[in-house]
Amino acid sequence: MKILVADDDSSIRKAIEYDFKEKNINAIFAQDGKQAQDLFDEFEPSIVVLDIKMPKLNGMELLKYIKKKAPETKVLMISAHGTIELAVESMKIGAEDFIVKPFSLAELSQKILKLKNIEPEIFKSKFVFLGESQVFLKHKQILEKLSKVDSTVLLTGESGTGKEIAAKYIHQNSQRKDKLFIAVNCSILSKELLSSELFGHKKGSFTGAIDDRKGKFTEAHTGTIFLDEVGEIDTDIQAKLLRVIQEGEIEIVGESKPVKVDVRIIAATNRDLMEEVENGKFREDLYYRLNVVEIKVPSLRERKQDIPILIKNFIKELTVRTGSKVEDISNNAIEYLQNQTWAGNIRQLKNSIERAMIFCENNILEKQDFLFLEKNEIKQNSLNNIKNDIELDVFEKNEKNTILEYSIKAKNKTELAKLLGIKRTTLLYKLKKYEIEF
Numbered sequence: 471m472k473i474l475v476a477d478d479d480s481s482i483r484k485a486i487e488y489d490f491k492e493k494n495i496n497a498i499f500a501q502d503g504k505q506a507q508d509l510f511d512e513f514e515p516s517i518v519v520l521d522i523k524m525p526k527l528n529g530m531e532l533l534k535y536i537k538k539k540a541p542e543t544k545v546l547m548i549s550a551h552g553t554i555e556l557a558v559e560s561m562k563i564g565a566e567d568f569i570v571k572p573f574s575l576a577e578l579s580q581k582i583l584k585l586k587n588i589e590p591e592i593f594k595s596k597f598v599f600l601g602e603s604q605v606f607l608k609h610k611q612i613l614e615k616l617s618k619v620d621s622t623v624l625l626t627g628e629s630g631t632g633k634e635i636a637a638k639y640i641h642q643n644s645q646r647k648d649k650l651f652i653a654v655n656c657s658i659l660s661k662e663l664l665s666s667e668l669f670g671h672k673k674g675s676f677t678g679a680i681d682d683r684k685g686k687f688t689e690a691h692t693g694t695i696f697l698d699e700v701g702e703i704d705t706d707i708q709a710k711l712l713r714v715i716q717e718g719e720i721e722i723v724g725e726s727k728p729v730k731v732d733v734r735i736i737a738a739t740n741r742d743l744m745e746e747v748e749n750g751k752f753r754e755d756l757y758y759r760l761n762v763v764e765i766k767v768p769s770l771r772e773r774k775q776d777i778p779i780l781i782k783n784f785i786k787e788l789t790v791r792t793g794s795k796v797e798d799i800s801n802n803a804i805e806y807l808q809n810q811t812w813a814g815n816i817r818q819l820k821n822s823i824e825r826a827m828i829f830c831e832n833n834i835l836e837k838q839d840f841l842f843l844e845k846n847e848i849k850q851n852s853l854n855n856i857k858n859d860i861e862l863d864v865f866e867k868n869e870k871n872t873i874l875e876y877s878i879k880a881k882n883k884t885e886l887a888k889l890l891g892i893k894r895t896t897l898l899y900k901l902k903k904y905e906i907e908f
Contacts, residue, residue, distance in 0.1 A: 472497070472513050474506060474519070475487075475498070475519040476500040477500075477548060478501055479521070480907050480908070481874075484874060485874035485875060486578065488871065489575040493579065498515070502527070504527050507535060511539075514540065516543065517543070517545075518544070519582070520532055520533060520545060520565075529548075533545055533547070545560075545564065546568065546581055546585070547569070548568070567584075574652075577650070599638075600776065600783055602779060605773045606773050609768055613639050614643060617644040618644070621762045622736070624700075624736075624761045624765070625765050625766075626738070626743075627740065628740055628769050629817070630814040632767060636765070637651075637696040640736060641696075649693030649694070651690075651693060652696065656702050657698070657699035659872065664703070664704070664707060666685070667686060668687055668710075669710060669720045670685030670720075674724065688720070688722075693733065693734070694734045694735075695736070700737040700743075701739040701743055701746055705751075715759045716759070769812075771812060777807055777819065780816065780819060785823065794830075796834070797833045799834065799836075800836050802836065807822075870906070873886075873900060873901070883908060
């Protein structure tokens with residue numbers, strides 16, 4: 471099932487494209503209305519996302535064309551604040567819904583997910599929730615029980631074990647499953663930026679606040695928010711988070727009155743939070759509020775029986791996404807991989823499969839395709855270094871995703887730098903590093 475996205479803003483297209491790739495969503499992109507019309511005629515997508523204002527052919531004209539040629543096509547309009555009336559008018563013509571700029575990538579995904587005849591599977595995370603070992607099945611059973619209640623959950627465990635996947639599994643099986651699931655990585659944003667990201671701000675409330683910003687707690691109202699690396703949160707923000715849990719309300723920067731929110735919180739950390747409490751780095755009252763139910767996500771070393779089924783799934787997924795000719799893996803290679811220590815857990819396993827598929831010259835992965843693991847010295851005496859490399863890789867992916875997310879809301883590089891809370895020269899370096907066009 472194809473999705474066509476048409477927007478003349480390259481930063482918005484890049485952000486959506488990156489997010490869709492992470493979610494394995496098959497999409498094509500157009501930079502103006504005429505190109506979108508040509509792509510629509512060629513590929514006949516089932517869903518079309520249209521910006522209202524585009525050169526050559528605007529969104530309203532293209533909407534009329536699409537509805538005349540293929541009335542069953544589902545169309546989602548993108549509207550700026552000044553074109554909301556047109557967005558409403560578009561629904562009279564036949565658009566399913568509209569989304570207002572600036573929007574979050576999670577909000578866009580949720581809008582698309584709600585359109586009819588869309589398979590929810592395309593929105594599953596890159597780490598699928600698969601396994602057949604006793605350790606995994608017991609873990610899954612616990613998560614299923616947690617999905618039936620609305621308690622706050624603290625997920626612990628090593629980096630790369632799939633804590634976000636566990637959080638999504640709880641959400642997708644809960645009474646909030648039809649509402650938003652919003653994930654926030656608390657380790658990659660500065661104190662000021664994280665506060666704005668979580669709670670929002672009013673225009674002019676501080677330097678760089680060029681517009682009203684809806685915080686993630688507001689976006690996740692009636693849904694679930696996942697706070698990854700919650701142990702990294704500054705103590706001032708910890709106090710605000712405690713108020714959310716205790717009072718069910720948030721304080722928006724620049725707003726005089728608190729705002730009520732109904733959000734289920736699932737937090738995750740690879741730190742020992744009790745030790746952080748003893749060292750004065752984490753509030754004890756917040757720790758006990760978050761730790762209503764603590765679940766340790768098992769490491770891959772504890773569930774090596776699941777490695778074959780994970781590998782098979784990764785190969786299938788990566789073949790579709792990368793166009794690789796690899797179709798399978800030999801039993802000898804599987805046995806070799808089961809004997810590795812996997813300091814980076816499932817994340818490292820998937821990255822290793824992807825690397826092997828890139829350089830494999832046959833359609834079946836063999837043991838020799840993974841010899842780079844020995845060159846990287848994945849042995850007990852080098853686990854810490856490997857783990858640091860993996861965490862750095864994840865940090866950079868999250869940082870790139872954050873820049874792309876904020877690029878949707880900025881008109882130029884100076885404005886983007888202010889939104890991110892970094893210098894313009896730093897922004898220019900990061901744009902070049904991550905090959906982001908803006």
